Amino acid sequence: VKERGGSAISALTSDDHERLSRKSLIEKRLIHALDRHNLHLLYQPQVNLKTGKVESVEALVRWEDSEIGIVTPDELIPIAEENGMINEIGLYVLESVCTQLKDWQNRGIDMKVSINTSIREFRDKDMAKIFLEQIQLNGCDPSSLAIEITERFALEAEAERSIVKQMQQLNAAGISFSLDDFGTGYAAFRYMLMLPITNLKIDRSIIKSITKQEKMQKLIKGMIQFGKSLDLQVTAEGVETNEQLELLRAMDCDLIQGYISGYPMTAADLEKWLKVSETT
Numbered sequence: 001v002k003e004r005g006g007s008a009i010s011a012l013t014s015d016d017h018e019r020l021s022r023k024s025l026i027e028k029r030l031i032h033a034l035d036r037h038n039l040h041l042l043y044q045p046q047v048n049l050k051t052g053k054v055e056s057v058e059a060l061v062r063w064e065d066s067e068i069g070i071v072t073p074d075e076l077i078p079i080a081e082e083n084g085m086i087n088e089i090g091l092y093v094l095e096s097v098c099t100q101l102k103d104w105q106n107r108g109i110d111m112k113v114s115i116n117t118s119i120r121e122f123r124d125k126d127m128a129k130i131f132l133e134q135i136q137l138n139g140c141d142p143s144s145l146a147i148e149i150t151e152r153f154a155l156e157a158e159a160e161r162s163i164v165k166q167m168q169q170l171n172a173a174g175i176s177f178s179l180d181d182f183g184t185g186y187a188a189f190r191y192m193l194m195l196p197i198t199n200l201k202i203d204r205s206i207i208k209s210i211t212k213q214e215k216m217q218k219l220i221k222g223m224i225q226f227g228k229s230l231d232l233q234v235t236a237e238g239v240e241t242n243e244q245l246e247l248l249r250a251m252d253c254d255l256i257q258g259y260i261s262g263y264p265m266t267a268a269d270l271e272k273w274l275k276v277s278e279t280t
């Protein structure tokens, strides 16, 4: 809120007011949702282009509130990061994923799950401890868990000893790290040396333009080769068309995640989908 003596209120435009009231409504309802376990998770398949198999899925949070309706993660997560509620959301996601993993393990379904995290979680808490506690509590296999961190996260984390240490502890326990949203503008590759990253996820905004120009294709091919030269697995995000898929296959991309192969779905739908895709 702007500070200008008595005119502080009038300095806000009606747009500002709308945004602030929506934000406080979301904050209020989110407390309610977290209390009542009203969030849920969808899982989106990541397909190995060589084998055609789904070895892993990404867990994506969903929230539909009875008063405000659907709040997308793109709106929810930044608000939760700002007010600290991301800690509760993250714990909910981790608990749900560990429970799901254990259930799949018990039923012989071999699946890895990747989880999105925010840097604030690693600043506010000891994530190494929290992850290892949840893993032990649920008896799930740590090597079935991957943590996705954004490029911005990686850039900031590199300079924060306690975060690097947490990541190293998690990595030593068998949990892998993916670099998410690669290519969205934070490229400063030193963090590749500092952080235990094993997978590179090329952002959807880049994949989207793959069919446009030859130069763009060369750029993407270069990004894939860059990943491979560092022994990273490379995932293309947001693949929607066959044309994109075939170009990425020709470029030797390892994994794809996008609507072409599967939408984010509930765990139950994912199991049905896996059975069908096995037989086709």
Ligand code: C2E
Residues within 6 Å of the ligand: 044, 059, 060, 061, 072, 073, 074, 077, 093, 116, 117, 118, 180, 181, 204, 237, 238, 239, 240, 257, 258, 259, 260, 264
């Ligand atoms: P992200 O990590 O980059 O996740 C991929 C997003 O792309 C998802 O959006 C997914 O539904 C969407 N997507 C996947 N394939 C396609 C495609 O072929 N075309 C198009 N147009 N979109 C596709 P979603 O679920 O809305 O999530 C948005 C962002 O919110 C995520 O981006 C992630 O940064 C954040 N997020 C989601 N769940 C969590 C969570 O549990 N914790 C944290 N910290 N962040 C989360």
Ligand code: CA
Residues within 6 Å of the ligand: 058, 116, 148, 180
């Ligand atoms: Ca992600």
Ligand code: CA
Residues within 6 Å of the ligand: 180, 181, 201, 203, 204, 237
């Ligand atoms: Ca991403």
Ligand code: CA
Residues within 6 Å of the ligand: 181, 203, 204
């Ligand atoms: Ca993204």
